Amino acid sequence: SFPRTAPTSRARELDVPGVALASAGLAAVTFGLTTATDVPWVPARTLIPLIGGGIVLIAFVQWQRRTSDPLIPRQVRSNAAFLGACAIYFTSYLAFGGTLYYVTLRFQNLLGWSALHTGLSWVLMNLPFLAAAQTAGKLSQRFTPWTIVTTGCAAGALGVAALSTLSSTTPFVVAGLGYVLAGVGFGLLVPGITHVAMRDIVGPVAGAASAVLNSSRQLGTAVGLALVGAIGAAATQHAWTNTHPADKGPNSASIITGNLHGVPGHMRDAASSAFEMGYHVALGVCVASYD
Numbered sequence: 001s002f003p004r005t006a007p008t009s010r011a012r013e014l015d016v017p018g019v020a021l022a023s024a025g026l027a028a029v030t031f032g033l034t035t036a037t038d039v040p041w042v043p044a045r046t047l048i049p050l051i052g053g054g055i056v057l058i059a060f061v062q063w064q065r066r067t068s069d070p071l072i073p074r075q076v077r078s079n080a081a082f083l084g085a086c087a088i089y090f091t092s093y094l095a096f097g098g099t100l101y102y103v104t105l106r107f108q109n110l111l112g113w114s115a116l117h118t119g120l121s122w123v124l125m126n127l128p129f130l131a132a133a134q135t136a137g138k139l140s141q142r143f144t145p146w147t148i149v150t151t152g153c154a155a156g157a158l159g160v161a162a163l164s165t166l167s168s169t170t171p172f173v174v175a176g177l178g179y180v181l182a183g184v185g186f187g188l189l190v191p192g193i194t195h196v197a198m199r200d201i202v203g204p205v206a207g208a209a210s211a212v213l214n215s216s217r218q219l220g221t222a223v224g225l226a227l228v229g230a231i232g233a234a235a236t237q238h239a240w241t242n243t244h245p246a247d248k249g250p251n252s253a254s255i256i257t258g259n260l261h262g263v264p265g266h267m268r269d270a271a272s273s274a275f276e277m278g279y280h281v282a283l284g285v286c287v288a289s290y291d
Contacts, residue, residue, distance in 0.1 A: 018071035021060035026219065028053030033226030072212055073205040082209060085197035086216040088149065092156065092189060093220030095289035098228025099160050099182070102282050103175075106166065109258035110275060121172075125159075125179035132187025139188070140195065148192035156185025157290035164283035167276060224289075228282045232256075236278030243270045 032049030064070040064077070076082060107113040107121070132152075139148055159182030162174055194213070201209040233256045240255055244267065254262055258275045 025056035094224035097224035128183030152189030232282030
């Protein structure tokens with residue numbers, strides 16, 4: 001039989017209060033941002049969840065500083081490179097999630113593309129992503145990780161900027177260029193960020209650190225869909241009510257998503273312009289998120 005060995009460290013206990021506070025705070029903030037796309041900044045459904053969620057998240061931070069077994073270990077919270085990587089991961093996927101959401105609305109709802117047609121167009125982004133991700137390992141032998149991450153962010157921002165210029169008269173080649181640049185950018189960004197975040201994390205906290213890094217990506221996507229959607233919806237609503245102040249019913253709600261099927265023919269041009277305004281504002285926010 002094999003000799004028994006003593007465990008090298010005490011097993012960490014699950015931080016139940018930390019999980020509850022983080023989950024409740026993030027859920028409230030996301031709910032407030034999401035509902036803002038339907039009822040922009042109505043206190044009962046948007047501002048109250050946002051403020052309440054913010055207070056709960058502050059309580060979560062304070063709890064992490066006090067408890068002996070925090071959800072996010074102290075070694076992870078005190079690592080500046082790790083925190084910076086998580087912040088870049090979060091904002092990048094915030095921009096990426098918001099961009100894909102609005103580009104999909106544009107092609108499927110406004111232009112009438114099928115889901116298959118829209119999905120196939122993403123091949124122009126997915127193939128460069130895979131190619132760049134495979135190349136990132138070789139590039140890391142010649143360039144610093146931060147150089148690779150910075151280059152990835154710059155390429156991603158240029159791709160989103162190209163997509164933000166789309167209008168009813170823009171040829172698809174512009175969208176294709178945006179897809180390629182975004183794919184290359186994220187293909188460099190993802191492995192670069194992972195390397196920067198985890199290179200100084202060792203020992204039993206590596207698993208927790210990896211989970212936090214992955215969560216920052218998922219949270220970025222969720223918040224991006226909610227926040228960018230809310231900002232774009234508010235811009236579309238504002239543009240539409242400026243030209244049709246009396247129409248705040250079903251037409252207004254459908255125009256926010258680019259669905260003009262129920263809009264009377266004489267209102268179609270104005271409705272399309274209103275959606276275009278929201279689209280440009282939303283993707284402008286996404287470009288700014290890369291800075």
